[in-house]
Amino acid sequence: MSYLKLNMLLRAAITLTISLVALIAVYKTWIFYTKSPWTRDAYFAADIVSVSPDVSGLINDVYVHDNQMVKEGDILYSVDASRYTQALKQAQSTSAYYAAIMAEKRHEFARREKLGTSILSREALDKALSEALSSEYHWAKSVAVKNLAKIDLERTLIRAPADGWITNLNIYKGEYIHRGKKGVTLVKKCSFYVIAYLEETKFDAIMPGAEALITPLGSAVTLSGVVDSYAAGVTTINLGADTKGISEVNSNLEWVRLAQRIPIRIRLNKDPGNTFPAGTTATVVFNENKGLQPGYSLSLTSFLKRLHEFG
Numbered sequence: 001m002s003y004l005k006l007n008m009l010l011r012a013a014i015t016l017t018i019s020l021v022a023l024i025a026v027y028k029t030w031i032f033y034t035k036s037p038w039t040r041d042a043y044f045a046a047d048i049v050s051v052s053p054d055v056s057g058l059i060n061d062v063y064v065h066d067n068q069m070v071k072e073g074d075i076l077y078s079v080d081a082s083r084y085t086q087a088l089k090q091a092q093s094t095s096a097y098y099a100a101i102m103a104e105k106r107h108e109f110a111r112r113e114k115l116g117t118s119i120l121s122r123e124a125l126d127k128a129l130s131e132a133l134s135s136e137y138h139w140a141k142s143v144a145v146k147n148l149a150k151i152d153l154e155r156t157l158i159r160a161p162a163d164g165w166i167t168n169l170n171i172y173k174g175e176y177i178h179r180g181k182k183g184v185t186l187v188k189k190c191s192f193y194v195i196a197y198l199e200e201t202k203f204d205a206i207m208p209g210a211e212a213l214i215t216p217l218g219s220a221v222t223l224s225g226v227v228d229s230y231a232a233g234v235t236t237i238n239l240g241a242d243t244k245g246i247s248e249v250n251s252n253l254e255w256v257r258l259a260q261r262i263p264i265r266i267r268l269n270k271d272p273g274n275t276f277p278a279g280t281t282a283t284v285v286f287n288e289n290k291g292l293q294p295g296y297s298l299s300l301t302s303f304l305k306r307l308h309e310f311g
Contacts (some may be wrong), residue, residue: 037286042196046278047188054155056179066169070160076184081156088153091146098139105135163189190271196284197261212266217281228267
């Protein structure tokens, strides 16, 4: 009899222990999954430079290919310089002409000023001075035009403004390109960062300087970063105004309220280069297990973080 009771008590204790462990595990998993500050709505970003020409003309040649790494100052493509070369020559000739006129008028005014009003009238002296000043004005204006023509000629060679990668190259030799039109897109080197959209219900503990672990989608690699800043505002459906300036308030209040997501900018501790291109997605965990270091991890925590990628 005592053996049967002991066996029943042992079974009950084992059942209760297993149930308790399961409940604790489920609770911890639920807390980790729903309450910890993490988001799978994140992506890599970088500074994107649209390299546009400052002059218009036919594309003479393209010196780069798609996805090529370039250095600051490298020539990307060139615009036909024939018209701008002739414009510079014309501006130089005009400047030389007005320089000669200015020298002549200055000499004439100096000669008349030396003669003085005893021989010449005040009106003649004033006229000579006016003509000298006018010639100086025309000469200075021609010099400015010459300098602008020189700048235009120099800018027929379009150079890389920074180190980076050419992406989505779609210009070709023989095309006509207008001033200011997008020509080449450059992803700047050492400018990669992460934008994470965190729900407002998990936002209160996030401050600039907080640590973050970034796991690119489908990768076992984790990167470390620091919260750099977060947006000061996001748009909502009630922010609009009608033609009179009165706020437009949505009269329908949904039963299920979805938490607003706040954009958070994360500065990476180590620049990954273009290993994870701008636009690729990632999962971000904030202040989670400070002892966990970036790298490769096959722990249960890593497994749970991978579950984040699938919602």
